[in-house]
Amino acid sequence: MSNDKKVLKIHNKSDKPDNIVLRDNEIVEKCIAVENKLPKFMKDYFIYLKGSVAVSSRLAYLDDIHFFCTYLVETKDLTDALDTKDITIDEFNNIKARDVNLFLGDYCSRYYKHTDKNTLIFENNNRALARKKSSLSTLFKFLFRNEQLDNNITDGFNPIKLPKPQPDAIKRLEIDEVAKMLESVETGEGLTDKEKVYWRKTKLRDKAILALFVTYGLRLNELRELNISSFNFSRGEFMIYRKRGKEVLMPINHTCEIVVKDYIFNERCQSEMLSEDNKDALFLSLQNKRLTSKAIRELVKKYTSISMETSRGNGYSPHKLRATAATSLIQTGFSIYDVQNLLDHDNVTTTQLYAAHKKNVKRDIVNNFEWIEDDDE
Template identity: 65%
Template sequence: MSKRKFAIHNKSDKPDNIVYKEQEIIEQCIMIESQLPSFMIDYFLYLKNAVALSSRLAYLEDVLFFCKYLINETNLTKAGTTSDITIEDFNSITSRDINNFIGNYCARYILKNENSIKVMENNQRTLSRKKSSLSVLFKYLYRDEVITKNITDGFNPIKLPKPQPDAIKRLDIDEVVSLLDLIDSGELLNEKEKVYWEKTKYRDRAIFVLFLTYGLRVSELHQLNLSSFNFHRGEFKIYRKRGKEVLMPLNKTCEKVIKEYIEHGRPNIDSDDFVDKDALFLSLQKKRMTIRAIRNLSKKYTSLVMGLDKDNGYSPHKLRATAATSLIQQGFSIYDVQNLLDHDNVTTTQLYAAHKKDVKREIVKNFEWLDK
């Protein structure tokens, strides 16, 4: 897809950068839809009106992947391109064909080109999403009488591993302290890294303090603008999943590190480019930091603190887990933490609360009234 530059005429409450990002995703969706059979139009309309943009794109990618599989790996169609697949082809597909696609092909497949062979292996969660994409597709085709059978009842179940509290990766309190000390001092960095650290230390500290205080998702932090913050009211605005607009209170620490970054670390931008001009966190090239750059930053500093290889450092999502666990250990209720972190289900938050039970166990274990 060729990159197109959009002009934004924005009368909504959303910042221009979010409107721009959403339009980029919409363009990707439209491009994929143009490659799919025309009889799927009702499915496209459903996705457009009923699911989040990111989910719409993921579902369409899964369906396109399935259609390419039909052409390249099966005898279920004689079509030469994905858009040429017919209703009759889909009517001939059985639940057994879908189970073979998800359970056999998608679990591990090969991507070949002239120079390399890449083995692609998917986990249960990815397979579950592909199953969900196809389930919704076939249900809608059956509901609208495009196909004659509802084959979704025959799809094999996919058992997802139950999350275990002990498997949650997060930083301990002393590691958090060491992390913030490292950003302030640059002590464990080599000479080359210190050159960059001198230019970015205020920015990096603000990023980590926000992650560790609020448990922000990386996308939420990436979207932050200068205009997101109202220091007079002591609050800032974030946009969460499904476009939810949320006001977050600023504590003194966060206000201090952000103001110091804006005053001492953030470069001035003369450009009229609306995408970057209002961005809070900028790269050394004076562009909005990418999500990939933020992830790399997180892995770099956490790996140094834990004495690990850079590739084994912690992602921003593990900083989110660190924030959740730390808040619960400080005595905040799981419902308050659920609200702060925007968990859909309190059982997610309860996973982090399990660590608090370990603390109780240690207290009781070392507090005996009777001698042995």
């Protein structure tokens, strides 16, 4: 029996490494699969998304719209279609703002999926509802601008109030906990006997990963996608591939250069012994494949739980190390604008949340700046 599945070959003439091109292609393939389930009258909107948002955002928008169309088919109130791709533009033109508000406020907040064995309950918080609202708003606004709908109904969408982020709720490691975390990966202290078996084979890798996280506040995928070729040690810099396709050159400090080189030259499998897909990958698993997101999360959770003296389940995620980097930099004296630039925050108000942790600075200043001496001294 012949195998019709074709092998994907990369003909890459861009500046991006093959793994980034492959990652984006996988997301694009998912986008196309969702588009094929949606009505043909949305084709112009698909083209608009393709040119205006990152591929990950494009997929999120399409998933939300497909979820809404599935709701229309299942409820049968607004369409006669039996399949999402058969919904007509005339039926969409009859949708009112009230219909979308009912979908978001009544259906989406809690809905059920029935399987052969179970009934699953799904709940969305306000942040998830706001994202779905945003996805539908872009669709309805575009169809109106594209003269496919008679009215712009988005002005009638109910507001969704999001909880204001509280600085005190930001979870991060204290400076002494960071030191303890790095010491545990150096010595193996706090690991179980079973964990030490793997630690002896990966401690240089783990140390490099943790050092990069707490120094640069990298996002998980930014770290996972790093390659050997990302680093130019002679120039003292490395390349990060960020959200929305941004490429950023980052200077490498002395500590991170030492730990990354130590891992590459003394622990990592030699590239000529690796498969073509993994030759350039920086961080490898014991199976000599690019480390997965799940494995990185578990690694971080393990070492942060040791530093905080808590259970493995209560360890922190890589995003908490991003928060750790932000607060540590601000406490060291760097401006919020410097930290915003380093961490790639879209809005400085996000960075200001981490600056709020300096709430005791005013007290420290005035307590150590006395004009009048105490008579008792």
